[in-house]
Amino acid sequence: MIEIQGLTKEYDGRRVVDALSFEVRPGVVTGFLGPNGAGKSTTMRLVLGLDRPTAGQALVNGRPYAQLTEPLRQVGALLDAHALHGGRTAQGHLRWLAASNGLPARRVGEVLAQVGLADVAGRRIRGFSLGMRQRLGVAAALLGDPPVLLLDEPVNGLDPEGIRWIRTLLRELATEGRAVLVSSHLMTEMALTADHLVVIGRGRLLADAATSEFIDRHGRTRVRVRAVDAAKLAALLGGPGHGLDAVEAEGGAWEVTGAEPERIAALAAANGVVLYEIAVQQDSLEEAFMRMTADSVEYRAEAAA
Amino acid sequence: MSAVPQAFRAERIKLTTLRSLWVTPLLSVLLTVGATAAVGAALGDKDRNLTDDPGVGVFYGLNFGQAAMVAFGVLLIGQEFNTRMIDVSRTAVPRLGRLYGAKLALAALIGLGAGAVGTAGAYAGYAATVPADWHGPAFARAATAGVLYPAFLVVFCLGVTALFGNLTAAMGLLTPTVFLLSPLLGGVPGLREVFQFLPDRAGQYALHYADDPHLVYGHWTGLAIMALWTALAAYGGLRAMQRRTK
Numbered sequence: 001m002i003e004i005q006g007l008t009k010e011y012d013g014r015r016v017v018d019a020l021s022f023e024v025r026p027g028v029v030t031g032f033l034g035p036n037g038a039g040k041s042t043t044m045r046l047v048l049g050l051d052r053p054t055a056g057q058a059l060v061n062g063r064p065y066a067q068l069t070e071p072l073r074q075v076g077a078l079l080d081a082h083a084l085h086g087g088r089t090a091q092g093h094l095r096w097l098a099a100s101n102g103l104p105a106r107r108v109g110e111v112l113a114q115v116g117l118a119d120v121a122g123r124r125i126r127g128f129s130l131g132m133r134q135r136l137g138v139a140a141a142l143l144g145d146p147p148v149l150l151l152d153e154p155v156n157g158l159d160p161e162g163i164r165w166i167r168t169l170l171r172e173l174a175t176e177g178r179a180v181l182v183s184s185h186l187m188t189e190m191a192l193t194a195d196h197l198v199v200i201g202r203g204r205l206l207a208d209a210a211t212s213e214f215i216d217r218h219g220r221t222r223v224r225v226r227a228v229d230a231a232k233l234a235a236l237l238g239g240p241g242h243g244l245d246a247v248e249a250e251g252g253a254w255e256v257t258g259a260e261p262e263r264i265a266a267l268a269a270a271n272g273v274v275l276y277e278i279a280v281q282q283d284s285l286e287e288a289f290m291r292m293t294a295d296s297v298e299y300r301a302e303a304a305a
Numbered sequence: 306m307s308a309v310p311q312a313f314r315a316e317r318i319k320l321t322t323l324r325s326l327w328v329t330p331l332l333s334v335l336l337t338v339g340a341t342a343a344v345g346a347a348l349g350d351k352d353r354n355l356t357d358d359p360g361v362g363v364f365y366g367l368n369f370g371q372a373a374m375v376a377f378g379v380l381l382i383g384q385e386f387n388t389r390m391i392d393v394s395r396t397a398v399p400r401l402g403r404l405y406g407a408k409l410a411l412a413a414l415i416g417l418g419a420g421a422v423g424t425a426g427a428y429a430g431y432a433a434t435v436p437a438d439w440h441g442p443a444f445a446r447a448a449t450a451g452v453l454y455p456a457f458l459v460v461f462c463l464g465v466t467a468l469f470g471n472l473t474a475a476m477g478l479l480t481p482t483v484f485l486l487s488p489l490l491g492g493v494p495g496l497r498e499v500f501q502f503l504p505d506r507a508g509q510y511a512l513h514y515a516d517d518p519h520l521v522y523g524h525w526t527g528l529a530i531m532a533l534w535t536a537l538a539a540y541g542g543l544r545a546m547q548r549r550t551k
Contacts, residue, residue, distance in 0.1 A: 011551065045392075048395075048396050049395075049396075049399050050392055050395060050396070050550070051550060051551050052550060052551065065396075065399060066399040066400070067399075068399065069308065070308075070311075071396065071397070071399055072396075072397055075396075077396055079392060079393075079396075080389060080392070082388075082389070083388060083389040083390050083392055083393055084388060084390050084393065085323060085384055085385075085388050085390055086388075087323050087324060087325050088322050088323055089322065092318070092322030092323070093322070095318050095322060096315045096316075096318035096319045096322060097315070097393070097397055099311060099314040099315045099317075099318050100311055100312060100314075100315030100394075100397040100398055101311065101397060102311050140393070
């Protein structure tokens with residue numbers, strides 16, 4: 001598992017990661033969410049010992065990464081699918097990695113088959129699509145059969161089939177008891193893949209909760225209504241005095257936020273408005289996320305201006 | 306298997322799995338031997354000697370061969386910086402000293418190998434084409450320098466590249482320095498007093514049989530000066546990489 005404790009990172013006085021604390025537990029896919037520049041990649045680099053924290057620490061299986069012997073047997077990481085030399089073959093790239101941690105050479109063929117690259121094992125990486133590079137990066141992460149996996153935006157550049165593949169793979173890896181941390185900006189994808197979410201913005205922890213709990217807490221419930229007489233509905237909901245937060249949607253429908261459907265139905269009945277649609281809609285993870293990180297986004301827009 | 310041989314084995318496989326990398330030392334040997342033999346064959350009969358100094362004649366080809374050795378030293382670590390593969394290497398071998406040490410060891414070994422084969426080949430090529438006596442008392446020293454010079458050069462270039470953390474910058478500094486500045490200005494009075502201390506100038510003096518009155522140091526000292534540069538560059542490269550780990 002990964003334990004992040006008070007992790008802080010400053011670059012030239014600018015705080016990129018700010019007193020971050022969370023855990024990545026075994027048997028669970030933990031989604032790591034945040035707007036671009038929130039500090040996700042920096043956090044992952046700190047976990048892997050590629051950068052030094054200004055304060056706090058990140059422990060992998062109880063120890064700092066730099067102290068692990070044969071680290072690929074304990075943590076598999078995919079940071080940047082482009083960080084390889086295009087002149088090597090897929091097989092060649094994995095062979096040196098395997099040798100660096102004393103892993104048996106047969107693992108190279110095994111992981112290439114596992115990610116579906118067995119047919120192109122002997123081809124130079126230069127000719128690989130981004131999706132193939134991502135698969136190769138995942139193969140590299142799996143090489144040491146590690147109990148902890150750390151993947152930065154692994155679905156980038158994957159086609160729909162590839163996305164489904166990685167979703168299934170991540171779920172399987174977690175089912176096998178591994179701790180899986182996966183960052184993404186694709187919320188809908190995370191909603192399907194992650195059991196747990198860690199959300200950061202401006203380097204700070206915004207949420208650390210089960211995915212369903214996160215949506216419940218931060219996602220709003222809206223009631224969508226449609227009436228036989230659209231004008232009457234508009235007059236009712238558009239007018240003052242009912243105390244509801246209602247906005248007109250397309251096609252004469254209205255959306256009411258923060259009210260029970262019973263109350264809306266009663267209000268309509270009392271005013272002689274006949275409703276033919278009344279539906280409760282839950283915010284998607286994306287909407288919950290957008291609202292939650294709105295502050296950080298605004299901050300960045302200001303900073304850029 | 307313990308961590309140090311593992312790191313070295315990984316570096317060895319990195320070398321053998323990348324053609325643009327492993328061809329450079331081969332090319333260096335080919336140029337070192339080939340250029341000496343070709344010039345010897347072209348001039349040997351007519352002019353008897355390309356130069357009065359058998360060392361200059363034997364190692365004529367090294368002027369070309371060293372270009373490939375510079376490229377080898379720069380590429381060995383520079384291509385990892387420029388592709389950012391260095392991050393992958395560092396997650397595989399988190400101890401920077403171990404990773405860098407394995408690279409240095411491989412560079413030195415390949416340099417020595419290329420030096421040995423190149424020197425033997427250059428002597429054979431020279432002896433076959435130029436009817437001059439290359440045996441002289443300086444033979445042992447020049448031959449030793451012929452083996453060590455490429456090894457020092459490769460490690461020096463690797464160190465400088467690590468210092469910059471950038472392939473292009475290292476190539477941009479080393480290529481004009483070694484191939485233009487040092488040989489052209491090394492002979493200009495007023496400048497040679499300084500330029501004679503450049504690593505390649507100093508190291509090449511040990512390849513010569515004759516004494517050069519313009520140099521303030523001896524043949525062996527020249528090789529030692531180059532060794533010092535090499536050690537400094539290797540150490541500086543490590544420190545720079547440690548410092549860049551922010």
